[in-house]
Amino acid sequence: METFAALGHGFAVALQPVNLFWCFVGCFLGTIVGVLPGLGPAATIALLLPLTFGMDPTGGVIMLAGIYFGAKYGGSTTSILLNIPGEASSVVTCLDGYQMARKGRGGAALGIAAIASFVAGTFGIVALTLLAPPIAEFALSFSSPEYFALMVLGLSLVVVLGGSSLLKALLSLLFGLWLTSIGTDLFTSQSRFTFGSSFLLGGIDFMVIAVGVFAIAGVMESIRAREENTPIPVPNRLRELMPSWAELKACRFAFLNGSVTGFIVGVLPGAGSAIASFIAYGVEKAVSRHPEKFGTGVPEGVAAPEGANNADSGGAMVPLLTLGIPGGGSTAILLSALVVWGVKPGPLMMTESPEVFWGLIASLYIGSVMLLVMNLPLVPLFAQILRIPVYVLFPLIFGLALVGAFGVSDNPMNLMLLAGFGLLGYVMAQFGFPPAPLILGFVLGDAMERAVRQSLTMSMGDPAILVERPLSAVMLGLAVLVLISPLLGRLLRRRRAGATA
Amino acid sequence: MQRRHLLAAGGTLALAGLVRPARAAWTPSRPIEFVAHNGPGSGPDVFARALISAIEQDKIYEGRMQVANRVGGGGATAMNYIMERRGDPHVVGVWTSLWMSLPLVQAEARSQVTDMTAIARVAIEPAVVIVRGDSPYRSLADFIEAAKARPGQVRQSGGSPTARDALVRQLLMAHTGARWAFISFPSGGERMSALLGGHVDMMIAEPAEIREQVRAGRLRILATATATRLPLLPDVPTLAEAGFPINDVIQARGLVAPPGIPEEAVAFYGDLFRRMSEGPAWAKYVEDNQLQSAFLSPADTAAFFRDYQVQLRDVLQTGGVRLAR
Numbered sequence: 001m002e003t004f005a006a007l008g009h010g011f012a013v014a015l016q017p018v019n020l021f022w023c024f025v026g027c028f029l030g031t032i033v034g035v036l037p038g039l040g041p042a043a044t045i046a047l048l049l050p051l052t053f054g055m056d057p058t059g060g061v062i063m064l065a066g067i068y069f070g071a072k073y074g075g076s077t078t079s080i081l082l083n084i085p086g087e088a089s090s091v092v093t094c095l096d097g098y099q100m101a102r103k104g105r106g107g108a109a110l111g112i113a114a115i116a117s118f119v120a121g122t123f124g125i126v127a128l129t130l131l132a133p134p135i136a137e138f139a140l141s142f143s144s145p146e147y148f149a150l151m152v153l154g155l156s157l158v159v160v161l162g163g164s165s166l167l168k169a170l171l172s173l174l175f176g177l178w179l180t181s182i183g184t185d186l187f188t189s190q191s192r193f194t195f196g197s198s199f200l201l202g203g204i205d206f207m208v209i210a211v212g213v214f215a216i217a218g219v220m221e222s223i224r225a226r227e228e229n230t231p232i233p234v235p236n237r238l239r240e241l242m243p244s245w246a247e248l249k250a251c252r253f254a255f256l257n258g259s260v261t262g263f264i265v266g267v268l269p270g271a272g273s274a275i276a277s278f279i280a281y282g283v284e285k286a287v288s289r290h291p292e293k294f295g296t297g298v299p300e301g302v303a304a305p306e307g308a309n310n311a312d313s314g315g316a317m318v319p320l321l322t323l324g325i326p327g328g329g330s331t332a333i334l335l336s337a338l339v340v341w342g343v344k345p346g347p348l349m350m351t352e353s354p355e356v357f358w359g360l361i362a363s364l365y366i367g368s369v370m371l372l373v374m375n376l377p378l379v380p381l382f383a384q385i386l387r388i389p390v391y392v393l394f395p396l397i398f399g400l401a402l403v404g405a406f407g408v409s410d411n412p413m414n415l416m417l418l419a420g421f422g423l424l425g426y427v428m429a430q431f432g433f434p435p436a437p438l439i440l441g442f443v444l445g446d447a448m449e450r451a452v453r454q455s456l457t458m459s460m461g462d463p464a465i466l467v468e469r470p471l472s473a474v475m476l477g478l479a480v481l482v483l484i485s486p487l488l489g490r491l492l493r494r495r496r497a498g499a500t501a
Numbered sequence: 502m503q504r505r506h507l508l509a510a511g512g513t514l515a516l517a518g519l520v521r522p523a524r525a526a527w528t529p530s531r532p533i534e535f536v537a538h539n540g541p542g543s544g545p546d547v548f549a550r551a552l553i554s555a556i557e558q559d560k561i562y563e564g565r566m567q568v569a570n571r572v573g574g575g576g577a578t579a580m581n582y583i584m585e586r587r588g589d590p591h592v593v594g595v596w597t598s599l600w601m602s603l604p605l606v607q608a609e610a611r612s613q614v615t616d617m618t619a620i621a622r623v624a625i626e627p628a629v630v631i632v633r634g635d636s637p638y639r640s641l642a643d644f645i646e647a648a649k650a651r652p653g654q655v656r657q658s659g660g661s662p663t664a665r666d667a668l669v670r671q672l673l674m675a676h677t678g679a680r681w682a683f684i685s686f687p688s689g690g691e692r693m694s695a696l697l698g699g700h701v702d703m704m705i706a707e708p709a710e711i712r713e714q715v716r717a718g719r720l721r722i723l724a725t726a727t728a729t730r731l732p733l734l735p736d737v738p739t740l741a742e743a744g745f746p747i748n749d750v751i752q753a754r755g756l757v758a759p760p761g762i763p764e765e766a767v768a769f770y771g772d773l774f775r776r777m778s779e780g781p782a783w784a785k786y787v788e789d790n791q792l793q794s795a796f797l798s799p800a801d802t803a804a805f806f807r808d809y810q811v812q813l814r815d816v817l818q819t820g821g822v823r824l825a826r
Contacts, residue, residue, distance in 0.1 A: 046542030050550075140698035144684075184575050186685045189606045189663045189822060198577035198609040270691040323697065324713045325690045332690065333542035339709075339789065346713025408540070411573050454684050458700070460653050 007129060010358030014366050019062050022055070023363055026063035027370050030070020035077050037211060037404030040087040042329035044071035049337055057341045061356065062363040064337055068330065069121065069367045072273070072313050073375065076113040076306050081106055081385050082397050084215040084404065089273035089309035091210045091439055092281045096294065096301025098218070103297050107241030107383035111376065112251060112299050113306040115243070116258055118372040120307030123259035124266065124314020125364045128321075133350075136322040139267045144454035145466050147270070149475035151448035154275060154440070156479040157282030159486055160291065161436045166486060169437045172428065176441025179204060180449075187453055199413045206274075208405050208414050209442060212421025213428070213435040215401045219394050220426040241380045243299065251303040254284050258307020265308070266315020269327035273312035274443050280308035286482065314364070321345050321357065527765035529591055532565035536594040538579035540572050548754060549595045551786050552623070552777070559780035562773055576603050580612035586759040590766035593620060594757045601809050602663040605817065608825040615810065618762050619803035621774040622755035624787065625795040628665060628705050628726040629737070633696060634718045641723045641743040644703055648679035655681040658692040658701040662822050665752040666705035668813070669726050671820040672747040673740075696720070708733065708791040726750070733791060748812065753795065755802060771799045 013019065029051070033044045048067050052060040075086035080097035093113065100109035127135070142150075155173070162169020182193045183203030194200040258280045265276035284304035285294045294301050319325040324346030326332035338345055343356050350357050388396065405418040425435055452466070459465035467473050535553060537545040546568060553566045571579035576599050583594040594600075596614060604610045630641060638644040648655040659666040662683070670683055684701055686692045689710055696704045697719060705726060714720040724743040725731050740747055756774060758767070777783050778796040787794045797805055817824060 043541045046540075046546065140694055143695070143698060143700040184607070184661075186661055186687055189602075189661050191607055191609055194609055196609055198574045198581060198607075198611065201574040201577050201603075201607055201609055202572070203575075269694045270686070270688060319690070319694070323693075323719075324710075325693050325697070326688075327690050328688075329542060332688070333547075336547060344713050347717035347719055348713060408572070410570060411578060413573065450685075450687070454686070457682050457684050458656060460682075 003129065006354050006358045007362060009355065010360075010362030011365075013058060013355065013359045014062060014362040019059055019363070020366065022059040022063040023066045023367055024370055024374075026066020026068075027070040027073075027367050027374060028066075030067040030072075031074045031371065031375065032070075034071035034074025035086060036074075036407070037078050037084045037086050037207070037400055039404075039407060040075075040207075040330070041068065041071035042333055044074075045330055045333045045337070049333070052337070053340075057343070057356075058359060060341055061338065061343060061360055064334065065360060065363045066367045066370070068334055069310075069313060069364065069371060071330070072121075072310055073114075073117055073371050075309070076117070076302075077110065077382055078400065080109045080113065080302070081382060082215065082393075082400065083218045084397060084401055085207070085210045088206050088210070088443070089277045089305070089312070091214070091274065092277045092305040092436070093302055094214050095281070095436060096296070096298050099295065099297030100299070100302065101386060105247075105297065105299075106386050107379050108243040108247055108299065109297075109302050110379045110382055111241075111243040112247065112302050114372060114375045114379065115248070116251065116255055116303035116307035117310040118368060119255045120259040120262055121310035121313060121368045121371075122365070124263045124311035125361065125368060126314075127263050128314045128317050128364075129361055132318050132322050135267055136318050139269065139319055140323075142268055142471075143469070144451045144458060145469050145472040146475070147268075148448060148451035148455055148466055149472035149479070150268075150271070151275075151444045151451060153475045153479040153482070154279050154282070154444045155448065156482040157278065157286070158437045158440060159483055160282050160285045160294075161278075161440060162434050165432060168431075168433045172433045172435065173437040173441040176438035176443075177445040179209065179438070180442045180445040186450065199411070204417060205405075205408045205414065206442060207408050208417050209421050210439055211401045211404055212418050213425030213438060215397055216418065216422025217425025217429055217435070219397050220422065221429050222390070223394065241383050247299040251299050253287070254280075254300040254303035255307055257283055257287075258304045259311045261304075262308030262311030263315040266312035266327070267318045269319055269325055270447070272328050272443075273309040273316075275447070276308040276312045277305035278440055278443065280304040286485070317364070321349060321360075323347060324349075527590065527763060527769050529564055529769075531591045532567055534567060534569045534592045536569050536571050536579050536582060536592060538571060538576040538595075538597075538599070540570050545595055545597060546570060548597075552595070552756075552774075555780060555782040555786055556773070556777050558782035559777065561776045561780060574610065575607075576600060577607070577610040577612065580604075580610065580614075583617055583757060583759050584612040588761040589759050590762040592759055593770065595754065596757050597754050598665065598752045598809075599663075600757075601806065602813055602817075605810065605814060605824055605826065606663055606822060610825075614757055614806050615803075617760055618758040618767060619799050619806060620756040620758050620767065620770045621778075621799065622753050622795060622797040622802045622805055623774055623778055623783075624754045625793040626707055626752045626754070627731055627791070627793055628669070628752065629708055629711065629731075629734070630669075630703065630705055630723045630726060630740075631696070631711055631715070631720045632703050632723060633699060634721050636702065636721060638702070638723065639721075641740070641745060644723065645673070645677050645679045645745075647702075648681040649677070652680045653682055655703070656684055656701040657681055657703045657705070658684050658686055658695040659705065660687070660692070661685060662820065663813075663817065665726075665750050667820070668750045668816045669705055669740075669747070671816050672750065673745060675819055676745055676747050712791070727793075731791075750812070750816070751809070753805070753809075755797070767799050 052063050075090035076093050078084040078086045079090040079093040083098040085091040097109045158173045184201050261280040262276045265271045281304050284300050285291045316327045316331045320331045326335045405414045455465050535549040537549040539545045549568045571582045586592045600614050604613045632638050695701045722737050724740050728749045
């Protein structure tokens, strides 16, 4: 009851016209900058942060919340329309989003991404409102063995992510695991696979790989297939630019899946929204009645990951606001910004400054609604990008990809790497190797290696630590089930075929 | 007539003689580039922006200053860039302790701070030894005793083996003969979660990141890893006062310039950062972030680099970290 009274007061503050205005400005700028590939949420917040200096604390905090949510929102646009992942957590969105766009459902895909983001984002905030303290304690119970099991569970999804050949998917995954080991080893400070290059000491940037194997390789493949003869159809009528009722209905489970998966992964410090989006997509495909259609442009394949990476925002706020722990890059910069305002996130924030705490949460609700209202009308506008003839569109994609890769670090080395990964993606596509497992291995491999080494240091080398804790045992059991599921499926089918024969 | 000319000429010469020292004082003719070795929003980037903002607020220098993010190589790209800009007085690098440890352990990192032009040290980041609020360890001695009783089973969460928390552990272990495990986590948030969740027993953190948890009783400070007590924590003993007189491992931040820049430019920057560190805007930043203002002149900063690398080499070797040079 007290919660609702406090939240009501928070709304009263956040709904003042001037605060609504700042919330709008934050959401708008966050979305616009977030659309640019290579600028993830953390960089977007850092770049826009100076704009809030000199404002009154309430307005400043509210605008920050808008920027934070807006930045997460913007990532899906280029993934769907141009096959360029706007940020790490939108890579999976490329798989079905871009295929939808190629089938003339680009507007629908954007609309579904916006609605999924709204539904799951709101779910994340509601969960944050009601459950923050107990959920934060649950997150603390996660130790390295549990993180190891979570990453293994994520990696086991390779069997659903891969295309027709499991062997090719596994090889692609292994290559991703190798790529992620390039750089400086955290545990020994020694370099691995840098080939004497000081640039590679910091490892390869995730965006460079993702943009290379998706956008660059995709354009090269389209050119090889002489696609200019088959322009992408874009419907003229506004109604056809929006998701249809059937498409929305197909996404019912995806909304729920994205919400829950995103929130839970978001609460765990260091897990990150890219992992949340991969797991949500994998779960969606695993439980789907038509898994074979994934990757050809199914709306659930957009709704699940986009939902997950927005529910993640609410989840990431849990350890930040209740324990003062930033779980990742974007919450770390949010924390330092809040401190500038004299807001001190931590265990005492809820009791000592309830008006700031609840005002911030109320502004998250408002920001979420505002983003939906702002983004839906933009959908028809963005969908027009697909009308651009390929001889303009392809150079445009190349240009944006180059800007994105250069923007991550201002380093020309990244352009060489981008070209290399584009070529790699193209060759892989020619031989039927799916690129998604490579990205999966790259995203999860690093965290998995760390977790297993942390666990073994804790147990002084005894591997039993990985399986003797109940939560990790359950997750590892699930991973085994997922891994043998293709075999089981084949057995079942054979038996059924035998029964009918 | 002629004489007057001569006089005038003589006057000009005399004037030129008088003016020379003033003309020799170098001022920037282009915007000054502050090189940070990580992306927007990262620690070095935020610190570089804070320096610029302090200089602007106190109107110490009114020309343009901007941050350039030279990301890559875990810091090596930014250091290489400083070396490549030999002789360019419009570039300064924002160094951290990493700039000194990186070339020691990585053969690929060939740029050394000792080859650059030292400009200033501006801040020291103090550290505190913390345990959980309900931990049985009431003092650092309790912790050390427990580590001696169960070697390897007591754990500390931290960063890389070349970071300050790992170095303090090495020195404490060498001093006491106790041994405990060091679990590396990439971010401060994960280190803190491991401690709060009870998966590790101790952590060495910066005061600003633990202030709220300590106030709420979730964490307890056992000692400060500093030479003197911290003004904000007057009741907490230093390592030496707690009975463990080890060398102070300083984690500092400051500025360098490319090699071969004019003496006058060095003097300009030394003066700029000295005046900044005496201003009110900097004082507020230091207080908000619980840092210690610790200005050193260009010459003293160069000496600091040399001493620090000698100390670092020694501690890393004791800890069994393989050195590249």
